[in-house]
Structure formats: structure tokens, C-alpha cells
Amino acid sequence: MDLSTSYLGLNLKNPVVISASPLCEEIANIRKMEDAGAAAVVLHSLFEEQLTLESQELDRRLSETTGAFAEALSYFPDMTSYNLGPEGYLEHIRKAKAAVSIPIIASLNAVSGGAWIQFAKSIEQAGADGLELNIFTLQTDPSVTGAQIEDAYCALVREVASSVRIPVAVKLTPYFTAMANIARRLEQAGARGLVLFNRLYQPDFDLEALEVKHTLELSTPYEALLRLHWVAILYGRVNVDLAVTGGFHSGQDVLKAMMAGARIVAIASAVLRNGISHVAGVLAEMQAWMQEHEYESVRQMQGSMSQRSVANPNAFLRSNYMKVLSSYTLRA
Numbered sequence: 001m002d003l004s005t006s007y008l009g010l011n012l013k014n015p016v017v018i019s020a021s022p023l024c025e026e027i028a029n030i031r032k033m034e035d036a037g038a039a040a041v042v043l044h045s046l047f048e049e050q051l052t053l054e055s056q057e058l059d060r061r062l063s064e065t066t067g068a069f070a071e072a073l074s075y076f077p078d079m080t081s082y083n084l085g086p087e088g089y090l091e092h093i094r095k096a097k098a099a100v101s102i103p104i105i106a107s108l109n110a111v112s113g114g115a116w117i118q119f120a121k122s123i124e125q126a127g128a129d130g131l132e133l134n135i136f137t138l139q140t141d142p143s144v145t146g147a148q149i150e151d152a153y154c155a156l157v158r159e160v161a162s163s164v165r166i167p168v169a170v171k172l173t174p175y176f177t178a179m180a181n182i183a184r185r186l187e188q189a190g191a192r193g194l195v196l197f198n199r200l201y202q203p204d205f206d207l208e209a210l211e212v213k214h215t216l217e218l219s220t221p222y223e224a225l226l227r228l229h230w231v232a233i234l235y236g237r238v239n240v241d242l243a244v245t246g247g248f249h250s251g252q253d254v255l256k257a258m259m260a261g262a263r264i265v266a267i268a269s270a271v272l273r274n275g276i277s278h279v280a281g282v283l284a285e286m287q288a289w290m291q292e293h294e295y296e297s298v299r300q301m302q303g304s305m306s307q308r309s310v311a312n313p314n315a316f317l318r319s320n321y322m323k324v325l326s327s328y329t330l331r332a
Helices: 027-036 048-054 057-064 070-075 082-099 115-125 146-161 179-189 221-234 251-260 269-274 278-292 318-327
Strands: 005-007 010-012 016-018 040-042 104-110 130-135 168-172 193-196 204-206 211-213 241-245 264-267
Touching (some): 027 040, 027 082, 115 146
Parallel strands (some): 016 264, 104 130, 168 193, 241 264
Antiparallel strands (some): 005 010
């Protein structure tokens, strides 16, 4: 059974990739991921704030407000040691590359351009096989338009992609007004892949303490539906490799993603909940289903359930919304 696929120009033995999570911070875990059958690993993210702090800029800005907004400082982690720090991150890439034979993809979490972008070159020199650019900004200024936000995204991708030779993928949020258009613009800016979608962790309120409470919930399979929907629409419309992450827990989940048009499925919550060995179970489930349904390879099914391949492409659009609402039966 041929499970091989390709992503960002990398030949992978199967489509199951470990997404960024705390598990990726330990070299021993990365070895276990390879042993369990993972085709590649995306390392935990290094944050733009860490790189800015490297030049003391963030430290200066925070210190300027200490007297007036001392409580605001508590919202920032200790960036000097968070996720190993910039130099530690580069050393982690080197150790990971020496420890395993599968591709290692670095991750940068960013909001703006600037001198920190040069760090992408250091990531390349450390041996990373690719770079995932995780762009996240919550714009609250009413004077900033959606077009300005999209322009900033494209400018950042263009600047990063032009500074390195390794392939760059962009991890998106699902909240763009015109997803197909921004996907094409990011392709034109130099992105070789798009990862759908970033999971945004919303804070909760503690009614007793009257404080903002930070919570992290692992994904559920229901979240995969939004990813399947957009991969199936974008497949064949943009010339980039499509990846999905968020809600994919089983072998059948991975198969659905392949049929929608994805090249890889990046999983994190499933291994956090079930252990790294869960990867082997996912691959075994894929192989059993493919054998039963007489599929010889993953490539044979890729895109077979995309919008351009199904008999009723409107199932992905507004008519499906109406049909689903009308299909519910009220109970007595």
C-alpha cells in the first residue's frame, strides 16, 4: 500500500505529520514520532516577540510602561526562556535533524515585518527543511480595514519567502472574507503551502475572581469539517500544497482530507490525548480501509472529493446550508 505524498517539495512516506505542540520540545519525543510512523514534524513556534526581545526592543517598550501599567506586564511570559529562546531554538533544529531522518519544519509565529525576519535565514542555516509561518494578529482598531490586514499578511509572506531558499508555508485563520482570494495572493507572495486552519484559543471569564482565565481545549473531530470544506474548494484553484490541521484524530479523518485535496494532515491534539503511538494506529486504519476499498495509493484519491470533482459542486456552497437546516426533525 503506497501512502506516500509530497508537501513543500518534500517527499513524505505518508501524509501524517506531527503539528506544533509541547511534545516537539523534546528530542526523545521526536524520535518516538519517527518510530511511530510520522512522516515529518513541525516544531513548536518561536514567537516574533522573542526575536524582538533579542534586540532589547520589546524589553525597552515594556519597561517604558511599567509605572503606568504595571499589571500589563503579567500578560507576557518570560520571553528570554520561553520555548528555549532564539539561540536554543536553532540548536533544537540542529539536534532534531541529527536525531531523525524525517523532515523537520520550523515554525515562526508573527504579526509584523521587521529586522527579525533575518532570523528565517538562521533557521535555514540550522538545517530546517521548511518554515511554517503562523501569522496571528487580532486587529481591534476600527479604522483598519480588512484590505489593509490582507496587504500586511502578503507583505510579510513576501519578505520572509524572499529571504530564504527553503519552502515557506502559511498557517491561516478561517476568518478571511474572501478565502480563495487571499489564498491566491499568498501564493503570489511566495507561499509554497497553506495550512488550514490555526486554532485560536479564546480566554474565558472567572466570575468569582473577576479575572480573565486562559484555557486550552484540545480539538474535536467536528472542527475538521471547516478544514475539509475549504480544502475541497481551494483544491485546483491555487497552485500551492494544501495542509489541514485541527480536528483530525483517526485514519478515516486523514482519508477524508486526502479526498478533499490535502497533501498532509498535521495532528497535535490526537497525540496529546492518546500518546505518540497513536500515529501508528492512524496509519494502520488508513491501510485497512484502503485495502478494503481497493485503493493502491494515497495519490489515487487526492482531490477525488474536491468541489471540482464531485457531481454536485453546490454541496459545498449555499444550497448545502439550506438543505442541512431543513433536514433537522423536531422531537415531540
